[in-house]
Amino acid sequence: MADPANCPPLTRSSVQAAHKLIRPYIHRTPVLTNTTLNNLASTPQTPESLVGTQWEGHQPAHPKLRLYFKCENLQRIGAFKARGAFHATLRLMAQEGWEANGGREKGVVTHSSGNHAQALALAAKTMGIPAHIIMPSISTPTKIAATQGYGARVIFSGSTSVEREAAAAEIIAETGATLIPPYDHPDIMLGQGTLSLELQEQSVELGASGGLDAIIAPCGGGGMLGGTALSCEGTGIRVFGAEPSFEGANDAQRGFDAGRRVESVTSLTIADGLRTPVGVYPWSVIYERKLVQAMYSVTDEQIKTAMRLVFERMKMVVEPSAVVGLAVALFDEGLRGVMEREGGDAGWDLGVVFSGGNVSMKALSGFFSVEGA
Amino acid sequence: MADPANCPPLTRSSVQAAHKLIRPYIHRTPVLTNTTLNNLASTPQTPESLVGTQWEGHQPAHPKLRLYFKCENLQRIGAFKARGAFHATLRLMAQEGWEANGGREKGVVTHSSGNHAQALALAAKTMGIPAHIIMPSISTPTKIAATQGYGARVIFSGSTSVEREAAAAEIIAETGATLIPPYDHPDIMLGQGTLSLELQEQSVELGASGGLDAIIAPCGGGGMLGGTALSCEGTGIRVFGAEPSFEGANDAQRGFDAGRRVESVTSLTIADGLRTPVGVYPWSVIYERKLVQAMYSVTDEQIKTAMRLVFERMKMVVEPSAVVGLAVALFDEGLRGVMEREGGDAGWDLGVVFSGGNVSMKALSGFFSVEGA
Structure with a gap:
């Protein structure tokens, strides 16, 4: 591996250079929109669903959202x-x-x-x-x-x-x-960030005429979230990170609160791609350079609900790790309040990264086999 | 409903007229290709997998196939x-x-x-x-x-x-x-056949430079298969029908053998959209006018295997009824032999209709929950 000291600087133009380099070898994956999911995301949660959370008794937020799903589940090797x-x-x-x-x-x-x-x-x-x-x-x-x-x-x-x-x-x-x-390496981060360059272009082609307002992406080791953040630097597009909360897998969120990187995680969240702590290089971009605005986290149940929605409404197979961003947009009142206030009547065009689709039918059946109708 | 006597004639140009009429209201669903599935379909089955079938002891067929999947699972209402x-x-x-x-x-x-x-x-x-x-x-x-x-x-x-x-x-x-x-009505058949007009165009855009050699589509009541057959009349594109064999749900196949329509079916095949007998109007096109070349059928296990492949390799959600055509192309030695002989070294460009994607996560988990890894 290239010595990190000899890597390109961690900037948007380095992500663009990475894109030029890898473009012959990767798919420009589609960006999909879905009316049903836009409607769901733009409907306030019920007061009952907030009982037992820190938002209990608050008026549920009412953002107006148009979602643009970057389908890296359709990328080569499925992620x-x-x-x-x-x-x-x-x-x-x-x-x-x-x-x-x-x-x-x-x-x-x-x-x-x-x-x-x-x-x-x-x-x-x-x-x-x-x-x-x-x-x-x-x-x-x-x-x-x-x-x-x-x-x-x-x-x-x-x-x-x-x-x-x-x-x-x-x-x-x-x-x-x-x-x-x-x-945990600059070259990896720069490569992963290329998905967000495509998302930025494709969402405009699909009707986000003013460009995206924000992108939300899953965060495990943080290579992809860090690369996404780099790709948005100077564009005015806000970047949010999403993690599972189960057994402390929200290490980056906890790191934001504590002001320093959490160095180890031992969680068995169903979002198995996100069980790792954020690496040093990603953390330098995500937190130290403040290129990610905030981190949010969701429960494994919320992840399963989001998977089911994507499965039943979009007819797409996504792995648990892939939908934490969507789950945050649907269920986190903190972010939903931000989006309502900042989006106002015009609403927000929100890019949502589906990171992968590598889940076996057997594993999926296991997640949902004891569920109700 | 329009009196059938006043309906347009059952011809390709009536399907084209139907398409013009409904185009503002429906999605032009994508046609996808998949290298892994092409490779699988172009690989001979193992001799062991033919044991216990009528093909036991025969040399497994070796067709060369390029598949074009018409994704009506992404149609409005999911079918x-x-x-x-x-x-x-x-x-x-x-x-x-x-x-x-x-x-x-x-x-x-x-x-x-x-x-x-x-x-x-x-x-x-x-x-x-x-x-x-x-x-x-x-x-x-x-x-x-x-x-x-x-x-x-x-x-x-x-x-x-x-x-x-x-x-x-x-x-x-x-x-x-x-x-x-x-x-069981001409207007319904003509409407359903429009998917095949799109498939014919889209497959050329995707590289089937000489046009499709054949289309295989599921057959329940036969409205869609009949409409597909009409849309191919005079084009040289062969049309095949696919059914589940479980508990006699292959009524059209049995009708081909017997020379007359089978009028009732009582099957609980997992392909729940295909539990009905072929209707009178579809039968007139499919069999009496000989616009469908042959009917094939597959077991519920073969349907599940095909669903799993589409799920795990294409990252797409399809209902059991949707994959009977793919299952026939993968597993029926009768058709595979035809495709090998007629396709020769050049191989065949085969259109495969995925009819719908309305399967709940709960139902899907039920199908696969007792399976091996």
């Missing part, structure tokens, strides 16, 4: 992670002496049980270089098969971060491969 | 039925003396527990006329609520066809409303 993986790989290959020093034979390595594993496997295969992917031996067989399906070598490890990092160090020593981390 | 309902309603309103005879006040009536109920409710609401929808009192609450949500008056009845028809007769006597049947 935005393809963007960062292609960008980091291409930047690595462009390093002086990379080929002469045997970079093409040494390849790349990462440890991931999720979308980044498949994303890096795809990028490496496309570039004709080897990928060594360390996965916990308890990973689901479908994820292992998918990663191997892209031609990667899968190495099994224990599931703790210590065990995974030890396995990675061993592979690096053995092969000379370069580590491509899942989120 | 193609909106097309026929708008067409029949507009044709009714254009009848001489309709307004003078109080047609606008009398409105329309149908009996349906499925997509046609919502489709007619939407069409009537759009035209500002009343809709009376007879639904079995055992219908799921979400379907009742959805139909009422379009402003229709829902009248409950018993669930047998005798009880439903008696309830309809009573409403007609009481209100003077005109019956709009779900499939």
Whole structure:
């Protein structure tokens, strides 16, 4: 991986440069709108639904919203992670002496049980270089098969971060491969931020004539939220982050409150892509540079409700992590109040990032099998 | 409803006229392609998977297929039925003396527990006329609520066809409303066939440079398959029908074998939109005029496998009835052999109709909750 010190500066124009670099390899995913979801988001919640929350007894907010959904569930490998993986790989290959020093034979390595594993496997295969992917031996067989399906070598490890990092160090020593981390690196952030450049253009084509008022995006390690924030710098578009609240997975929100980054998370939220703490580079953009206005969080039940709406009304498959932004827009009275006050009669054009769609039918059935009609 | 004797002739140009009439009211739904599904469909089945079928011991067929999916799950009300309902309603309103005879006040009536109920409710609401929808009192609450949500008056009845028809007769006597049947009428067929006109154009835009070789579509009452067949007459595009085989729901296939229409079906296939026998008007087009080349059928397990593929690979929600065409293309060795022989090295461009996406998360979880990983 490129030494971060040699990476492009973390700016909007670096995101634009990243987009130019990766465009031949990724899908320009569609942006969808949906009348039913606009109506739902523009209807006040019932007073009863606020009972037991800090908003109990308040007048429910009444924002007027037009939502623009960026469908990265339709991205290659089923998630935005393809963007960062292609960008980091291409930047690595462009390093002086990379080929002469045997970079093409040494390849790349990462440890991931999720979308980044498949994303890096795809990028490496496309570039004709080897990928060594360390996965916990308890990973689901479908994820292992998918990663191997892209031609990667899968190495099994224990599931703790210590065990995974030890396995990675061993592979690096053995092969000379370069580590491509899942989120905590400038090249990854710049790659992920390209989705937001597209969203900004596509929403105007779809009728947001004055441009978006804001974008809300999920936050796990923060690579994508950080990249999104960079892509909006200087545009006047506000950026909000969304997290699951279950078992403290809202580490970035808690970090905003405490004034410093929370460094570890142990949550089993159903939003399994968001169980990681925000990384150092993303935090520098999201919090220290104040490029994200605020963080919000939702319960796992609210995530399931949002998934069901997308499924039944938009006929789209999204993974739990993908809908935390929509869930915040529908259910968080704090943000809904902001949107009502700032949007006024004209309302707001709100970009909502659907980050991925990699959920198996089996997992989905498990989430909803004990539910009512 | 217009007296069938006064309907336009059942021809391709009548489908084109229907399209002109309904175009302002319906979505031109997208046509999607998918590399993974093309690869799967172009890979021979394993010899083991043919054990116990009539193809056991045969060399599995090896067609080369490029699939073009017409996504009527993204149509208004979530299914193609909106097309026929708008067409029949507009044709009714254009009848001489309709307004003078109080047609606008009398409105329309149908009996349906499925997509046609919502489709007619939407069409009537759009035209500002009343809709009376007879639904079995055992219908799921979400379907009742959805139909009422379009402003229709829902009248409950018993669930047998005798009880439903008696309830309809009573409403007609009481209100003077005109019956709009779900499939067995020329105006309905002509409306449904418009999806195939769009598919023919869109597949060329997407790279089927010589036009489609064939279209495969689900067959329940046969309105949509019949309309599709009409829309292909004289174009050289072959048309195939697909049905579930469970408990004899493949009535049209059996009718092809026997040389006459099968008039009743009692099947509880999971493809709940395809539990009805083919109607008289559709049969006249599908079989008597030989505009459909052949009928194929698949098991409920094959339907579930196809649903899962669409869900996990295309990230799209489709109802069980919607994927019978895809399931036939993947699993029926009879059709696969035809496609291999006729397509040869060049392969085939095959249009596949996804008819609808109205499946609740609860129902879906039920189908897959006892499955393996």
